Amino acid sequence: MKSYPTLLASLAFAFFVPQATTAQPWMPGFVSAELVGGWRTERGTQMTALRVVLEDGWKTYWRAPGDAGIPPEFNWRGSHNAAEITIHWPRPHVFESAGLRTVGYLHEMILPIEITPTDPALDVWMAGEVSFGICREICVPVIVNVENLLQGPGNASDDILAALAAMPEQREGIARCAVEPVLDGVRVTAEINLPQLGRPEVALFELSGVSSWVSESISSRTGDVLTSTVEIVPYDARPFDLERRDLRITVLGGDNAVEIRGCLG
Numbered sequence: 001m002k003s004y005p006t007l008l009a010s011l012a013f014a015f016f017v018p019q020a021t022t023a024q025p026w027m028p029g030f031v032s033a034e035l036v037g038g039w040r041t042e043r044g045t046q047m048t049a050l051r052v053v054l055e056d057g058w059k060t061y062w063r064a065p066g067d068a069g070i071p072p073e074f075n076w077r078g079s080h081n082a083a084e085i086t087i088h089w090p091r092p093h094v095f096e097s098a099g100l101r102t103v104g105y106l107h108e109m110i111l112p113i114e115i116t117p118t119d120p121a122l123d124v125w126m127a128g129e130v131s132f133g134i135c136r137e138i139c140v141p142v143i144v145n146v147e148n149l150l151q152g153p154g155n156a157s158d159d160i161l162a163a164l165a166a167m168p169e170q171r172e173g174i175a176r177c178a179v180e181p182v183l184d185g186v187r188v189t190a191e192i193n194l195p196q197l198g199r200p201e202v203a204l205f206e207l208s209g210v211s212s213w214v215s216e217s218i219s220s221r222t223g224d225v226l227t228s229t230v231e232i233v234p235y236d237a238r239p240f241d242l243e244r245r246d247l248r249i250t251v252l253g254g255d256n257a258v259e260i261r262g263c264l265g
Contacts, residue, residue: 008188029058029134033144035126036112039154046115046124046150049160050087052112053108055135058136062092064206066216069102070133070141078147084116087209090166091257094202101216103137110163115150124150168250168257175249177263181239185212185232190243190249190263192226198254203228206248211235226251 031053032060038047061069095102115124134140156174178189203217214235219228234240251258
């Protein structure tokens with residue numbers, strides 16, 4: 001019997017953080033959130049980063065957080081001179097607790113953000129609302145308002161560079177997927193031609209274009225081939241035509257990670 005995520009429905013309140021994005025006495029686990037200064041890249045984009053700091057022992061979540069996590073959400077409608085905004089996700093960690101797998105970051109999250117200015121001759125004003133979950137023994141949804149005026153060429157930040165260096169390595173054409181219908185969705189079995197990255201080894205599946213729940217993967221390895229199976233259930237809980245090109249698989253092993261976009265048939 002499947003266990004669908006119910007955490008968001010069970011949380012009856014959120015902590016709103018005003019312009020000063022530092023901890024308040026009534027905010028367990030949260031320390032601060034800010035948009036840190038960055039620099040203009042050689043290709044003309046503007047780099048910054050969202051930095052979230054938590055108390056020791058607290059964690060926050062990756063874009064696909066697992067059943068018991070709360071994914072970050074971003075609203076940048078207060079920004080100016082920002083034609084395109086891209087968030088770069090460093091390699092996350094996998095946490096196992098009470099039989100549930102969650103994916104995220106412990107104590108601190110630094111998410112590099114790359115902005116394409118509408119007018120490269122002008123500064124970039126970044127302002128928005130960010131919501132994310134933090135957990136220890138309890139889980140708390142937090143909403144913060146962050147803003148920063150990004151001016152001039154700036155200087156490359158060691159923290160942002162380290163976060164960019166920690167992004168998964170991109171690979172293509174190394175995964176082949178078999179798709180079969182199940183009662184309430186589809187089952188995907190991926191054979192990934194990839195030597196072992198380290199232990200423990202976990203495959204994380206995401207599907208763009210379809211609002212859906214993705215089960216934890218069940219994986220096994222034979223030599224250089226990792227076989228992982230998940231079930232994907234759309235919100236209407238019916239079989240559907242899955243587009244293999246919309247799959248994204250991230251394999252984590254030890255301190256290494258590989259991201260595969262698309263899957264061969």
